[in-house]
Amino acid sequence: MYSVLLVEDDEFVCKAIEIILRKQDYIISIARNGQDAMQYLQKSKFDLVITDLMLPYANGMELVSKMRNELHLDVPILVLSAVTHEKTITEGFDIGVDDYLKKPFNPAELSSRVKRLIQQKEKNHLIH
């Protein structure tokens, strides 16, 4: 069983992703903003983080930056956001985002990306 942290302030999207991933045997924790997410990340280990970019208190970019630079976490990060500005997406990859999915999204695509990122993480761990 893999654990996924979902950082999303939209209740509808949260519920939908929660059900989709829970049905596939993932354990889902939900944080509604960047601050909550940091607390979760300090307490528990996750196999994947899915985050929105537009979040209250601390936005998604700040969260990614803190995860990589302050907490030194190597957990894969998938950004799920309606932001399509190329520069923002490139900046995201520069600071440590692993994958990007645009909202509105296809649940099947989300599911495969989640699976791929976790498999990739496992492979990397085996190599090291």
Place this chain on the structure above:
Amino acid sequence: MDTITSLREWLDDLIYYFAYFPLVIQIAIIVSVLAVTGTIVAYVYMILFRWQKQRQAKKERPLREQVNELLLEHIIYKSVGDPDAPVALPLEDFKALPLHKKWVADVLIDQLLEYRNNFTGDIPRLLRQLYLDLGLHHKSATVLRSGHRKAIINALVELSGMGVLLEKEHVLALTQSRDRYIRESACSYWVQCSPDAPFEFFSHVKEPLLAWEQFELFRIISLRKDIPMPSFAQWIDPQYHPSVISLCLKLAAYFQQPEAIPAMIKMLDTPDEQLRALTINNLGKLMALEVEPILVKMYPQQPDSCKLEILKALGRIGSGDFIDFLRQELEQTEDFLLMKHAAHSIVAHKALASGLIARLQQSLTGTRQQVLQHSLNPLIKY
């Protein structure tokens, strides 16, 4: 009891002495009373409105959860499993809901719209099919013919969100409605949902399409991937409404339709300065090489807004044939904006202008040199 009695006495005194107060004080008292009463009424209205909304939300919550579960379980989750396997619509489960009640049908439609907005892939099509199979569109179809403005707009928004085109003739007539909001919603609906002739109403527009409407229509048209785009040149003609011409100029440039260039060149003679400036701008975006000599020739007679667009267009087309004209403008004009755009357009010629730029850096002085240096900075957006 004492408080009530003393308040009553105070009010009695106030009413008794009111007639003896100076006029200014009387007006002040009336204004204060009106302000306090108005504030109280506003607060009471807000409290009642919020209470009503909360009560409605509480009533709808179990139904929303039930609908969510049905949609997630039968449509969303199934589409994750095997994307190629056909998803059977759970019609019986939805028919079990008391859809004859208006609020139940409204909640279901609301949820269907929310799901359509949030998911891509095959899901929007399945949700649309479910909407049609459950007959939820009948109410909106009836409402379209009612005289209720708000209801018509809501129906248009709902049908447009569900991607269902009904009552074609009537909707087409609504695109000519005298009510601006109905007209706007009907135009957006028509452009978004019409399968074969989404731009038909362009030919009949009599009232101006406002800037916001044009923006919205542009957004919807640019998102439609299911139909081939027509040649927008057919509407770049003075016989159509200037706002339609203006929208079509932008669309022709966005979809890179060079066949629109001859129609655009004809529009350069329009007496409407704004439209002429927009035409020049979009000719530049289409990189219409043949238009460069025409623009240069018409330049001296143009107002500043058109001159500015001509300079920009010459920079965008960038053939190099009129680089001397740009140099001359940079060296001679006293207008700062024209100077700036002449410099920008010279720089936009890139390799073709490298020799000229080196010479100008030597020969220009003062503001003109500063403007050129500014234009050469790659961090400054053109």
